[in-house]
Amino acid sequence: MGTIDQTLAANAHLITPTRLTGAEIVWATLVGEGVKDVFGYPGGAILPVYDALRKFPIHHVLVRHEQGASHMADGYARASGKVGVAIATSGPGATNLVTGVATAMLDSIPIVCITGNVSSKILGTDAFQEVDITGITLPVTKHNFLVNRAEDIAPAIRSAFQIAVSGRPGPVLVDITKDAQQGTAIFDFAAAKPRPYRPHPMLRVEDSGLAQAAELIRNAKRPIILAGHGVSESGAMEQVRTLAERAQIPVALTLLGLGNFPASHPLNMGMMGMHGEAWVNHAIQEADLLIACGMRFDDRVTGSTSTYSLKSKKIHIEVDPAEVNKNIKIDVALIGDLREVLEQLLPRVSSRDGADWIKTIETSKGAVAVRDIKNLPDSGHLYAAHVIHDIWRITGGNAIVVTDVGQHQMWEAQYFHHEHPRSLITSGGLGTMGFALPAAIGAKFACPGKEVWVVAGDGGFQMTAAELSTIVQEAIKINIAIINNGFLGMVRQWQQFFYESNYEATPLVSPDFVKLADAHGIAGRAVHTRAEVVDAVAEARSAPGTFLLNFLVEKEESVYPMIPAGSALHEMIRRPVKDPLVESPDDK
Amino acid sequence: MLHTFVAYVEDLPGVLTRVASLFRRLNININSLTVGRSERVGLSRLTLVCEASSEAGNRIRASLFKLENVVDVDDIAKDPAVTRELALIKVAATPSNRSQIFDLVEVFRARIVDLTSESLMIEMTGVESKIEGLIEVLREDEGRILEICRSGKMTMRRGRHISSVLKAMGAAPDEVAEPDADAAETVEEIIPTEPE
Numbered sequence: 001m002g003t004i005d006q007t008l009a010a011n012a013h014l015i016t017p018t019r020l021t022g023a024e025i026v027w028a029t030l031v032g033e034g035v036k037d038v039f040g041y042p043g044g045a046i047l048p049v050y051d052a053l054r055k056f057p058i059h060h061v062l063v064r065h066e067q068g069a070s071h072m073a074d075g076y077a078r079a080s081g082k083v084g085v086a087i088a089t090s091g092p093g094a095t096n097l098v099t100g101v102a103t104a105m106l107d108s109i110p111i112v113c114i115t116g117n118v119s120s121k122i123l124g125t126d127a128f129q130e131v132d133i134t135g136i137t138l139p140v141t142k143h144n145f146l147v148n149r150a151e152d153i154a155p156a157i158r159s160a161f162q163i164a165v166s167g168r169p170g171p172v173l174v175d176i177t178k179d180a181q182q183g184t185a186i187f188d189f190a191a192a193k194p195r196p197y198r199p200h201p202m203l204r205v206e207d208s209g210l211a212q213a214a215e216l217i218r219n220a221k222r223p224i225i226l227a228g229h230g231v232s233e234s235g236a237m238e239q240v241r242t243l244a245e246r247a248q249i250p251v252a253l254t255l256l257g258l259g260n261f262p263a264s265h266p267l268n269m270g271m272m273g274m275h276g277e278a279w280v281n282h283a284i285q286e287a288d289l290l291i292a293c294g295m296r297f298d299d300r301v302t303g304s305t306s307t308y309s310l311k312s313k314k315i316h317i318e319v320d321p322a323e324v325n326k327n328i329k330i331d332v333a334l335i336g337d338l339r340e341v342l343e344q345l346l347p348r349v350s351s352r353d354g355a356d357w358i359k360t361i362e363t364s365k366g367a368v369a370v371r372d373i374k375n376l377p378d379s380g381h382l383y384a385a386h387v388i389h390d391i392w393r394i395t396g397g398n399a400i401v402v403t404d405v406g407q408h409q410m411w412e413a414q415y416f417h418h419e420h421p422r423s424l425i426t427s428g429g430l431g432t433m434g435f436a437l438p439a440a441i442g443a444k445f446a447c448p449g450k451e452v453w454v455v456a457g458d459g460g461f462q463m464t465a466a467e468l469s470t471i472v473q474e475a476i477k478i479n480i481a482i483i484n485n486g487f488l489g490m491v492r493q494w495q496q497f498f499y500e501s502n503y504e505a506t507p508l509v510s511p512d513f514v515k516l517a518d519a520h521g522i523a524g525r526a527v528h529t530r531a532e533v534v535d536a537v538a539e540a541r542s543a544p545g546t547f548l549l550n551f552l553v554e555k556e557e558s559v560y561p562m563i564p565a566g567s568a569l570h571e572m573i574r575r576p577v578k579d580p581l582v583e584s585p586d587d588k
Numbered sequence: 589m590l591h592t593f594v595a596y597v598e599d600l601p602g603v604l605t606r607v608a609s610l611f612r613r614l615n616i617n618i619n620s621l622t623v624g625r626s627e628r629v630g631l632s633r634l635t636l637v638c639e640a641s642s643e644a645g646n647r648i649r650a651s652l653f654k655l656e657n658v659v660d661v662d663d664i665a666k667d668p669a670v671t672r673e674l675a676l677i678k679v680a681a682t683p684s685n686r687s688q689i690f691d692l693v694e695v696f697r698a699r700i701v702d703l704t705s706e707s708l709m710i711e712m713t714g715v716e717s718k719i720e721g722l723i724e725v726l727r728e729d730e731g732r733i734l735e736i737c738r739s740g741k742m743t744m745r746r747g748r749h750i751s752s753v754l755k756a757m758g759a760a761p762d763e764v765a766e767p768d769a770d771a772a773e774t775v776e777e778i779i780p781t782e783p784e
């Protein structure tokens with residue numbers, strides 16, 4: 001965006017060092033870093049920066065709550081692989097960003113947040129709207145900066161971009177005092193370049209390690225590849241696929257790994273962990289070799305660590321040395337960028353017959369596989385699984401789905417088959433309710449040509465529903481599916497399983513979401529039966545603008561299978577047999 | 589087990605908070621922490637001592653390295669190293685009972701650095717156990733110790749040792765040129781010195 005004049009002026013600044021105000025330097029540096037869109041909310045301490053915006057070719061999206069800004073930056077980054085940028089004022093503006101920053105931290109998402117702060121002369125005096133945001137965000141950022149001189153702005157922002165994307169990515173916050181924004185300095189983009197990136201000194205890929213790994217793969221009878229978010233972060237989809245195909249090793253995915261290995265691939269087993277497929281978790285328990293690629297053995301994936309996959313040797317290929325041997329004892333650690341490590345490893349791996357093991361896994365699907373969701377007669381009820389499954393079928397899987405957190409998130413993971421990386425955007429590590437709507441807006445800005453779906457629960461949707469206005473103000477099209485069960489469903493499920501169905505504080509009264517959308521000028525439709533789903537999804541897709549579907553689903557449905565937190569991976573709660581629904585789909 | 593981390597960190601505001609915060613998050617108590625300038629311009633050197641499981645050491649080191657302002661980290665719990673601590677101890681002493689303390693100071697090879705009619709100040713450098721020994725003896729007289737100020741441990745590996753990180757950074761500005769390119773640079777080749 002931006003006029004030609006703005007673009008020419010901004011480009012000239014990048015080449016010829018010029019005296020600019022600190023506020024102008026903020027934008028000039030962002031232009032230099034290739035930023036086109038930012039998500040933010042103004043206020044007194046960041047006003048100089050907002051005042052300077054008109055001179056620069058950057059589009060600013062006005063959010064309705066700063067949490068929305070950090071989630072949008074996050075969704076932008078997840079969808080594109082580029083750094084997302086959020087801007088907020090001091091004090092409450094900055095603290096409102098924090099949930100989104102922590103969300104990005106836990107999922108290793110590169111975002112840069114810029115906050116204004118009070119003038120450096122009154123820092124630390126509890127001045128109006130002063131908050132120690134670098135102190136507050138210290139544990140939830142990869143790094144942060146407090147800048148109080150105009151000349152330090154460009155180097156800080158440029159370092160922030162470098163830190164955000166390098167090694168294991170993550171959020172970086174740059175807090176800029178008001179006097180720094182108002183002061184002037186020579187803007188020299190080239191000179192503000194950060195020092196060369198220093199790889200973590202404990203990265204270690206030794207020849208002996210590669211040889212050992214190759215040896216383990218050669219001799220394994222029951223190997224499994226565990227593929228995580230690191231696969232797409234490192235761009236190692238091809239390498240993982242080559243490894244799997246050449247050595248005929250089945251692949252299990254983490255929640256954030258979904259899409260990093262095609263769902264339709266015959267070697268794809270599906271998702272592992274708390275709500276993973278039963279046969280996947282059983283296979284992991286039975287395996288004699290786990291090859292962990294860009295995943296961190298999170299507790300939602302391992303269940304109890306003392307009973308986790310006891311028969312297997314473990315190879316861990318991971319970019320963050322602090323993750324190796326953290327939760328699970330590793331036999332061969334290859335600490336480095338996944339793609340680079342796999343490129344070194346692949347020449348040592350030769351083709352291998354995996355048929356027996358694959359057949360064993362296939363057999364273990366047993367009854368689950370034959371009770372295909374598609375073949376179940378319509379009972380008149382609406383199940384979330386059907387909704388998700390139909391969205392997947394009708395979109396041909398060619399959509400970016402952004403989920404919130406809860407049961408619907410797990411059903412999405414189970415019933416929407418992701419073929420491509422970056423096609424599922426979800427808060428895995430922090431599990432942040434309210435993530436979906438703003439993150440989807442960010443994703444749409446990153447990929448304007450893509451079809452974007454929000455899948456949210458009635459609870460989480462209400463946490464950030466104010467961003468509907470942002471959608472209207474920006475005139476963007478996304479499709480919203482609310483899986484409305486009248487409960488904080490996932491918590492209700494825990495209460496049902498572990499707290500004697502004492503549904504304390506989980507029944508939820510909601511507004512009429514279609515009317516709510518209407519009040520924003522957004523079209524919508526309520527869906528009560530399975531028979532209406534296909535038509536409703538088609539209507540949403542063909543509508544010119546954003547469209548909201550309010551799916552009134554079964555109220556007390558649960559996600560199966562489920563490993564209770566802290567239990568062994570094979571100790572799953574299964575769907576009671578008399579229930580008509582299958583526990584897992586098998587119609588890829 | 590007791591871990592001793594030696595780190596080079598950038599001499600900038602907030603760096604110590606970042607280091608300390610990592611231990612706070614793990615609910616690990618820092619037994620002692622000393623910080624001061626190093627041989628390298630712009631880099632401070634710190635020695636941090638804490639109690640943590642033996643497996644935690646590697647992860648703490650890896651996590652310290654992840655801090656942007658941390659340049660180098662060494663975990664020297666088991667390696668041969670020289671450790672010193674400085675203590676200033678003020679004790680109540682009048683002209684009539686001073687001489688007893690003078691003797692003690694002599695035995696412990698400490699020094700008197702201040703003397704008034706009612707008190708005197710002892711400076712002592714040594715390993716932790718020696719300083720503790722002196723304090724224990726002084727405590728035998730109730731009410732004698734008025735103040736204690738201890739620096740916390742400072743640690744340096746014995747022999748010529750340089751980490752790969754510092755090596756890659758090049759020589760410190762005032763470091764003398766290496767006399768012999770093949771000079772011992774690894775822990776293994778260190779000349780053993782008399783243990784404490």
Ligand SMILES: Cc1ncc(C[n+]2csc(CCOP(=O)(O)OP(=O)(O)O)c2C)c(N)n1
Pocket residue numbers: 404405406407408409431432433434456457458459460461483485487488489490491
């Ligand atoms: C910000 C936040 N608060 C609380 C939780 C705890 N929590 C996890 S899932 C869930 C229920 C979500 O309910 P809803 O949005 O209706 O989705 P459903 O589970 O019914 O699909 C809650 C409260 C959370 N993850 N995030």
